[in-house]
Amino acid sequence: MMTRGLLITVSGASGTGKGTVCKRLLDLTPTLIYSISATTRAPREGELDGREYFFFSRDQFVEKINRNEFLEYADVYGNYYGTLRSYVDGQLADGRDVLLEIDTQGALKVQKACPEGVFIFLLPPSLEELKQRIMGRGTESPESLAKRLKSAPLEIEIGRQYDYVVVNDSVERAVDQIKSIIAAEHCRVDRSAGLFDTFKS
Amino acid sequence: MMTRGLLITVSGASGTGKGTVCKRLLDLTPTLIYSISATTRAPREGELDGREYFFFSRDQFVEKINRNEFLEYADVYGNYYGTLRSYVDGQLADGRDVLLEIDTQGALKVQKACPEGVFIFLLPPSLEELKQRIMGRGTESPESLAKRLKSAPLEIEIGRQYDYVVVNDSVERAVDQIKSIIAAEHCRVDRSAGLFDTFKS
Numbered sequence: 001m002m003t004r005g006l007l008i009t010v011s012g013a014s015g016t017g018k019g020t021v022c023k024r025l026l027d028l029t030p031t032l033i034y035s036i037s038a039t040t041r042a043p044r045e046g047e048l049d050g051r052e053y054f055f056f057s058r059d060q061f062v063e064k065i066n067r068n069e070f071l072e073y074a075d076v077y078g079n080y081y082g083t084l085r086s087y088v089d090g091q092l093a094d095g096r097d098v099l100l101e102i103d104t105q106g107a108l109k110v111q112k113a114c115p116e117g118v119f120i121f122l123l124p125p126s127l128e129e130l131k132q133r134i135m136g137r138g139t140e141s142p143e144s145l146a147k148r149l150k151s152a153p154l155e156i157e158i159g160r161q162y163d164y165v166v167v168n169d170s171v172e173r174a175v176d177q178i179k180s181i182i183a184a185e186h187c188r189v190d191r192s193a194g195l196f197d198t199f200k201s
Numbered sequence: 202m203m204t205r206g207l208l209i210t211v212s213g214a215s216g217t218g219k220g221t222v223c224k225r226l227l228d229l230t231p232t233l234i235y236s237i238s239a240t241t242r243a244p245r246e247g248e249l250d251g252r253e254y255f256f257f258s259r260d261q262f263v264e265k266i267n268r269n270e271f272l273e274y275a276d277v278y279g280n281y282y283g284t285l286r287s288y289v290d291g292q293l294a295d296g297r298d299v300l301l302e303i304d305t306q307g308a309l310k311v312q313k314a315c316p317e318g319v320f321i322f323l324l325p326p327s328l329e330e331l332k333q334r335i336m337g338r339g340t341e342s343p344e345s346l347a348k349r350l351k352s353a354p355l356e357i358e359i360g361r362q363y364d365y366v367v368v369n370d371s372v373e374r375a376v377d378q379i380k381s382i383i384a385a386e387h388c389r390v391d392r393s394a395g396l397f398d399t400f401k402s
Contacts, residue, residue, distance in 0.1 A: 120388075121390070123396065123400070126399075127400060152400075153400055153401060156397065156400045157397070157400075157401075159390065159397060160390060160394075160397055161390075162390050163389065163390060164385065164388040164389055164390060165388055165389075165390050165393045165396060165397070166388055167396070176384075177384060177385075177388055179381075180380075180381040180382075180384035180385045180388075181381075181384075181385040181388060183377075183378060183381035183382075183385070184365065184378075184381045184382040184384070184385035184386070185385070187321075187365040187366055187367055187378055187381075187382060188364065188365060188366075189322070189360065189361060189362075189363050189364060189365060189366050192366045193361075195324065195366060195368070196357065196358065196360060196361055196366070198327075199324070199328060199353075199354055199357045199358075200354060200358075
């Protein structure tokens, strides 16, 4: 019996460690597909259309926006980035679980477009730890750092609108919990009507 | 931060293998407490009040029924069996997860009394396999076997009212899935308000 895959969204405040957790999760879960974004930025050396990104011209992208072809999109420093509905739908229809690593604003848009998705919010162990992590990157100006830290508590409040919360105090533990969430969601009765149908007398 | 434990109910049609799965789950999960039932049947040699069962006289039990002290109870061949609300509540308040292995009718009563519980329905791999398992017990008369098999599809339909469904095609796999469900439920945002409160600015 072919069952539809799950759209797994992992999100969280900037600096929480989404990228590291998602990379490890993908390494340990060969059946999980990383969602490829669409973008208007130019391909870099070695990047392939349909592998790193789906590359579009600005006109093409805007046309797709107008046709409501994105689950979410955003303008990031003058380039568009987005998640194509058709791409995600195709994977899910083929029974594959799709992982979407995305910021908090994007996740809320996806939740609206795809409420049957699974929305996981990653928390830092503490605000102090978040500060250390952002500072540890060494890429922030003092102004940018101050701005990030000020907005962090508000960004974390957004997590209350998700389905699950996972504390990233250890990458392995966070990945284990996300794996459990995916396994559990596959067992949800409201996703298993077909299973019960096979027992009908 | 002390968080409330989860009431985990494992149920399913007669012959699905609830007992074996729950025993293995408890062996592998030392933090999980098996719910001790109350009964009016007499203690057997070696049984201790509060260990195997809470033993009550018929009068005591009926008084507790009238005071609404049971999450569920049933009369089984002239003896009462039930689950004491105060016992379960005490364990949950102390942060312990409680496992309730119970028939489908009992589970529906518990669901009404305790909707925040986690309700897991165990399915046999097939009706044919269920038949083999019940016959394998060798304890059924032909009439009783016929009755059980006739009622099985209807009993399985009850599972659609649960939260999760797990196919017991292998005890280890079923136990793994239940462990994932418990881990995932602990991550649910609607059980984690206190976690978010610690990040309030």
